[in-house]
Amino acid sequence: MSSSSSSPRLPEIRKDYVFNRYVIISPARSRRPSDFKSSPNPNPKSPNPNSCPFCSGRESECAPEIFRFPKEPPSSSSSSEWNLRVIENLYPALKRDAEPSGSDPGVADGGGVLPGFGFHDVVIETPEHGVRMSDMSAEGLGQVVEAYRERILQLKRVRSVKYVQVFKNHGVSAGASMAHSHSQIMGLPIIPPTVSIRLDSMKEFYGRTGKCGLCEAWSKDILIDESAHFFSIVPFAASFPFEIWIVPRDHSSFFHDINKEKAVDFGGLLKMMLLKLSKQLNDPPFNFMIHTAPFELPNDHLPYTHWFLQIIPQLGVVGGFEMASGCYINPVFPDDAAKVLSEVNLS
Amino acid sequence: MSSSSSSPRLPEIRKDYVFNRYVIISPARSRRPSDFKSSPNPNPKSPNPNSCPFCSGRESECAPEIFRFPKEPPSSSSSSEWNLRVIENLYPALKRDAEPSGSDPGVADGGGVLPGFGFHDVVIETPEHGVRMSDMSAEGLGQVVEAYRERILQLKRVRSVKYVQVFKNHGVSAGASMAHSHSQIMGLPIIPPTVSIRLDSMKEFYGRTGKCGLCEAWSKDILIDESAHFFSIVPFAASFPFEIWIVPRDHSSFFHDINKEKAVDFGGLLKMMLLKLSKQLNDPPFNFMIHTAPFELPNDHLPYTHWFLQIIPQLGVVGGFEMASGCYINPVFPDDAAKVLSEVNLS
Ligand SMILES: Nc1ncnc2c1ncn2[C@@H]1O[C@H](COP(=O)(O)OP(=O)(O)O[C@H]2O[C@H](CO)[C@@H](O)[C@H](O)[C@H]2O)[C@@H](O)[C@H]1O
Ligand SMILES: Nc1ncnc2c1ncn2[C@@H]1O[C@H](COP(=O)(O)OP(=O)(O)O[C@H]2O[C@H](CO)[C@@H](O)[C@H](O)[C@H]2O)[C@@H](O)[C@H]1O
Numbered sequence: 274m275s276s277s278s279s280s281p282r283l284p285e286i287r288k289d290y291v292f293n294r295y296v297i298i299s300p301a302r303s304r305r306p307s308d309f310k311s312s313p314n315p316n317p318k319s320p321n322p323n324s325c326p327f328c329s330g331r332e333s334e335c336a337p338e339i340f341r342f343p344k345e346p347p348s349s350s351s352s353s354e355w356n357l358r359v360i361e362n363l364y365p366a367l368k369r370d371a372e373p374s375g376s377d378p379g380v381a382d383g384g385g386v387l388p389g390f391g392f393h394d395v396v397i398e399t400p401e402h403g404v405r406m407s408d409m410s411a412e413g414l415g416q417v418v419e420a421y422r423e424r425i426l427q428l429k430r431v432r433s434v435k436y437v438q439v440f441k442n443h444g445v446s447a448g449a450s451m452a453h454s455h456s457q458i459m460g461l462p463i464i465p466p467t468v469s470i471r472l473d474s475m476k477e478f479y480g481r482t483g484k485c486g487l488c489e490a491w492s493k494d495i496l497i498d499e500s501a502h503f504f505s506i507v508p509f510a511a512s513f514p515f516e517i518w519i520v521p522r523d524h525s526s527f528f529h530d531i532n533k534e535k536a537v538d539f540g541g542l543l544k545m546m547l548l549k550l551s552k553q554l555n556d557p558p559f560n561f562m563i564h565t566a567p568f569e570l571p572n573d574h575l576p577y578t579h580w581f582l583q584i585i586p587q588l589g590v591v592g593g594f595e596m597a598s599g600c601y602i603n604p605v606f607p608d609d610a611a612k613v614l615s616e617v618n619l620s
Numbered sequence: 621m622s623s624s625s626s627s628p629r630l631p632e633i634r635k636d637y638v639f640n641r642y643v644i645i646s647p648a649r650s651r652r653p654s655d656f657k658s659s660p661n662p663n664p665k666s667p668n669p670n671s672c673p674f675c676s677g678r679e680s681e682c683a684p685e686i687f688r689f690p691k692e693p694p695s696s697s698s699s700s701e702w703n704l705r706v707i708e709n710l711y712p713a714l715k716r717d718a719e720p721s722g723s724d725p726g727v728a729d730g731g732g733v734l735p736g737f738g739f740h741d742v743v744i745e746t747p748e749h750g751v752r753m754s755d756m757s758a759e760g761l762g763q764v765v766e767a768y769r770e771r772i773l774q775l776k777r778v779r780s781v782k783y784v785q786v787f788k789n790h791g792v793s794a795g796a797s798m799a800h801s802h803s804q805i806m807g808l809p810i811i812p813p814t815v816s817i818r819l820d821s822m823k824e825f826y827g828r829t830g831k832c833g834l835c836e837a838w839s840k841d842i843l844i845d846e847s848a849h850f851f852s853i854v855p856f857a858a859s860f861p862f863e864i865w866i867v868p869r870d871h872s873s874f875f876h877d878i879n880k881e882k883a884v885d886f887g888g889l890l891k892m893m894l895l896k897l898s899k900q901l902n903d904p905p906f907n908f909m910i911h912t913a914p915f916e917l918p919n920d921h922l923p924y925t926h927w928f929l930q931i932i933p934q935l936g937v938v939g940g941f942e943m944a945s946g947c948y949i950n951p952v953f954p955d956d957a958a959k960v961l962s963e964v965n966l967s
Contacts, residue, residue, distance in 0.1 A: 284714055284736025286810060294813040299713040299736060366646040366941075366949045367631055385857065389631025389646060440940030448939025457941065463633060465945035466641040470817070510732065562944030585943060592795025593787030594713075594804065596932060597909035598812035602713045 282606060289510035290486045292467065293474035295600045296512045303604030306613050309514060311557035311588055316452040317445050322402040327453035329353040329400035336361035339394060339424065342416055357416055358397045359424055362457065367391030372433050373462070392428055392460035396420055402453050406443070407547035414540030418531065421458065421563065425529040428460040429568050436461045436468055436567045439528075444558025447587045456561075464567050471564065472578060479577035487579035488524050495611045497549070500542040502535045507611040512601035515554060515610045517546050517584040526578040528565035543582065549617040550586050557586040629953060636857035637833050639814065640821035642947045643859045650951030653960050656861060658904035658935055663799040664792050669749040674800035676700040676747035683708035686741060686771065689763055704763055705744045706771055706805070714738030714806070719780050739775055739807035743767055749800050753790070754894035761887030765878065768805065768910065772876040775807040776915050783808045783815055783914045786875075791905025794934045803908075811914050818911065819925060826924035834926035835871050842958045844896070847889040849882045854958040859948035862901060862957045864893050864931040873925040875912035890929065896964040897933050904933040 281300040288295055303309075320326065326334035330353045341355040361369075371390040398406060398417050406414065425437045441456035442449040478486040490506060497505040497517065505519045519542055521535075531539065543561075550557060565580040595601050628647040635642055650656075667673065673681035677700045688702040708716075718737040745753060745764050753761065772784045788803035789796040825833040837853060844852040844864065852866045866889055868882075878886065890908075897904060912927040942948050 283718065286714075286734040286736055286738075288732040288734075290732065295810050297713050297736060302711055302713055364649055366644050366649055367633075371630065385635040385637065387633040387635075389633055389644060391633075438941060438945050440944050442939045446937060448937040459941060461945075461947075463642050463947075465947040467944065467946035470946070560940035560943055562940050564944065583944070590793060590795040591938070592789045593907035593909050594785060594806060596907055597787050597814065597911065597930070598785050598808075599814035599817070600808075600810075600812040 287510035289508070289512070290474060290478045291471060291490075291508070293470050293477075294510075294512070296510050297600060297602045298604075298606055299602055300604055300606060300609075302602060303514075306514075306605045306609040309553075309588060309605065310555040311586065316443075317449055318452070320452070325402055325451075325453050327395075327397045327451060327455060328402050329355065332358075336363040336395075339427075340420075342420060353400070355400060356413070357399070357420055359420055359458070360395050360397065362393040362395050365391075365393035367393050367459070367461070369393075372431070387462060390433060390462050392431075392434065392458070394424060394458045394460075396424075396456045396458060398454045398456065404454060405547075405551075406441070406454050407544060407551050409544065411537055411541035411544055414544050415533070415537035416540075417456070418536040418540055418543075419533065421456075422529050422531055422536070424458050425565075428458075429529070431460065433462045434460040435569065436464050437565070438465065439563040441559075441561045443560070444556075444587065447558035447560045449558070468564075468567065472566070472574065475577040475579070476574065485524055485577050485579050487520055487581060490518070490520055491522075494608045497611050497614045498542060498545060500538050502538045503542050505542055505546055507607040507614065509607055511603055511607045511610070513585045514588055514603055514605035515550065515586050515614065516603075516607075517550070517614070518581050519543060519546065519584070520581045521579070524576075524579055526566045526570060526575050526580065528563050528580040539582075545619070546584060546614075548619055549614050550584070552619065553613060553617050554586055554588065557588060559584055559586045561585070632953075634857035636855070636859070637821060637825045638818060638837075638855070640817050640824075641857075641859070643857050644947060644949045645951075645953055646949055647951055647953060647956075649949060650861075653861075653952045653956040656900075656935060656952065657902040658933065663790075664796055665799070667799070672749055672798075672800050674742075674744045674798060674802060675749050676702065679705075683710040683742075686774075687767075689767060700747070702747060703760070704746070704767055706767055707742050707744065709740040709742050709804070712738075712740035714740050714808070716740075719778070720809070734809060737780060737809050739778075739781065739805070741771060741805045741807075743771075743803045743805060745801045745803065751801060752894075752898075753788070753801050754891060754898050756891065758884055758888035758891055761891050762880070762884035763887075764803070765883040765886055765890075766880065768803075769876050769878055769883070771805050772912075775805075776876070778807065780809045781807040782916065783811050784912070785812065786910040788906075788908045790907070791903075791934065794905035794907045796905070815911075815914065819913070819921065822924040822926070823921070832871055832924050832926050834867055834928060837865070837867055838869075841955045844958050844961045845889060845892060847885050849885045850889050852889055852893055854954040854961065856954055858950055858954045858957070860932045861935055861950055861952035862897065862933050862961065863950075863954075864897070864961070865928050866890060866893065866931070867928045868926070871923075871926055873913045873917060873922050873927060875910050875927040886929075892966070893931060893961075895966055896961050897931070899966065900960060900964050901933055901935065904935060906931055906933045908932070 284299040342357040566578040631646040913925040
């Protein structure tokens with residue numbers, strides 16, 4: 274590590290203007306950035322490949338299919354010929370048949386309770402059990418992105434769905450209960466807390482600077498890589514060591530406005546980031562999540578909402594300080610992490 | 621479990637008016653409330669009792685002492701006669717010698733960077749290695765509470781310290797790196813994100829209802845236990861299964877206004893809650909944190925700020941959905957958890 278000298282850098286408190294939170298960057302709490310490795314952190318042990326319901330050939334053991342790629346007439350949708358499937362979650366956190374009637378089902382003010390209506394789907398990213406997302410081609414990842422997009426557009430047609438959260442858990446300590454590569458899509462009747470905070474914070478930044486906080490996020494110091502339409506950085510006020518954001522170059526509020534060409538371009542950069550994390554940090558458990566805009570975004574919010582994907586490798590444990598304060602202690606300076614990741618040799 | 625019949629209750633989305641967040645209560649995601657057990661989750665293996673710097677007799681292996689109970693003249697403060705010690709953290713996240721000069725050191729707007737100034741202390745709660753907090757007497761816990769109070773009052777005198785976060789990590793998966801019973805105190809030059817959100821949310825609730833949200837939190841349905849000056853509940857919109865709040869009966873903004881009698885009363889209820897969690901959930905890892913008010917609280921905020929202690933047993937893993945949305949999926953209805961906990965037999 275070029276930037277690690279004998280004495281570590283002094284700690285800093287940085288403000289994240291996207292999520293409106295502070296982070297403490299404190300290298301004294303940890304090893305040198307280049308020494309970070311995840312402890313061997315395997316995938317969930319069950320189900321094994323011989324009984325995994327997400328494997329091709331076991332479609333009947335899954336909750337109902339929503340669609341598959343390549344598209345097939347419904348008659349043949351029970352076949353085992355597919356690259357990707359979007360299915361209902363067998364143990365959904367929210368129920369899709371509980372849509373509230375009435376004109377404004379979203380207001381929990383007053384009593385503080387809403388019925389648990391919503392959609393909870395699973396994207397099976399590959400028919401093969403042992404294939405990780407980083408093993409897939411850019412086109413394969415592009416297809417996953419297109420599946421997200423298509424499902425979001427379907428959910429957009431449901432009146433009560435206000436926001437869609439796409440996320441992936443990889444590895445036990447990132448929450449994964451299934452080893453077979455998959456991600457999840459939740460259609461929510463509320464705008465989640467983090468999303469409201471983000472929109473308010475981006476608005477405040479725009480009001481103060483006249484600029485979109487994400488358009489401004491590009492900086493040589495924290496840049497990892499770039500593609501035709503996207504760039505990847507370790508954000509200036511990253512809450513987690515080796516946290517990565519993949520950001521569209523051109524200002525764009527809605528993830529679901531991505532087109533086929535951009536989806537493949539995005540897939541290529543995502544694959545590269547996952548490979549770099551895997552190589553540098555010893556196949557760490559990770560989460561990724563897409564941060565987009567609520568469906569009913571007033572037009573005057575468009576200039577300061579900008580979607581992006583956040584990847585968080587799980588390298589430590591969250592303690593009481595973070596849970597209490599919402600302020601994370603990150604032991605690795607973002608520019609140090611970006612330098613390490615930009616230099617990972619994938620050949 | 622009386623309330624668990626053959627079919628689980630339907631999911632609900634609940635609004636937490638204290639932290640301004642939604643939670644999804646979704647029993648279908650899990651076992652019956654009474655079946656919850658933490659997987660055997662021991663304390664950190666190192667250091668062992670023969671090399672633990674927090675044990676009495678090894679004071680010299682610790683960072684400098686700030687004070688101890690019982691109070692002693694400085695000349696004898698290197699002795700091994702003590703019940704409790706407050707010491708500096710050997711690997712502090714923030715530096716106590718970096719106080720910024722200038723009149724308003726707290727504003728990170730603009731550049732988005734503040735020097736990493738602050739205090740990071742450790743409370744060694746007992747001289748004995750194997751004693752857990754729940755093994756200690758109400759008076760012993762009262763002494764821990766008084767140590768928090770005394771240290772907070774010291775930090776209040778430092779101009780740049782705006783908020784003090786007290787927290788405890790117990791067990792590896794709650795973040796503890798030291799097995800010997802301890803907690804931590806951080807004096808911060810910022811008001812952390814969760815605190816700002818909480819104050820705004822309590823203000824909004826007060827504006828709408830004319831009441832303090834915590835004074836209103838008492839409810840028979842979610843009550844666990846009560847003492848002379850405090851009550852303990854599973855909050856109506858708990859984010860975590862078996863989450864507990866201990867709340868002062870009388871409206872009180874600042875934890876550091878607690879007196880000796882109340883400290884022992886509080887210690888007794890805290891001990892009981894930790895024992896109940898330990899017995900019911902198999903000595904789970906947990907965090908607790910004190911949520912109080914910033915030092916420079918304008919007088920008109922007093923009616924709606926109300927301190928409390930939050931205990932979160934770590935029974936599951938946080939996944940991408942929670943990290944992305946700030947919305948937690950809690951598989952146990954708060955009233956079911958409260959009923960289980962109220963009925964735990966400690967004799
Ligand atoms: N000889 C000595 N003298 C003085 N102090 C000593 C010491 N030896 C060790 N210490 C300090 O004692 C503290 C023990 O704290 P904990 O075990 O509660 O968790 P830790 O702070 O390591 O991290 C957990 O809590 C923090 C804050 O929530 C999270 O950031 C982190 O991820 C999580 O693992 C450490 O902070 C350590 O620096
Ligand atoms: N045969 C089948 N057909 C259809 N679906 C099936 C199925 N068998 C299993 N499933 C579903 O597949 C999903 C797999 O998801 P993950 O492994 O990413 O994590 P999970 O949702 O279990 O929980 C993690 O993510 C959530 C959300 O972040 C956290 O609440 C939680 O604590 C964390 O462990 C599960 O939701 C499961 O219900």
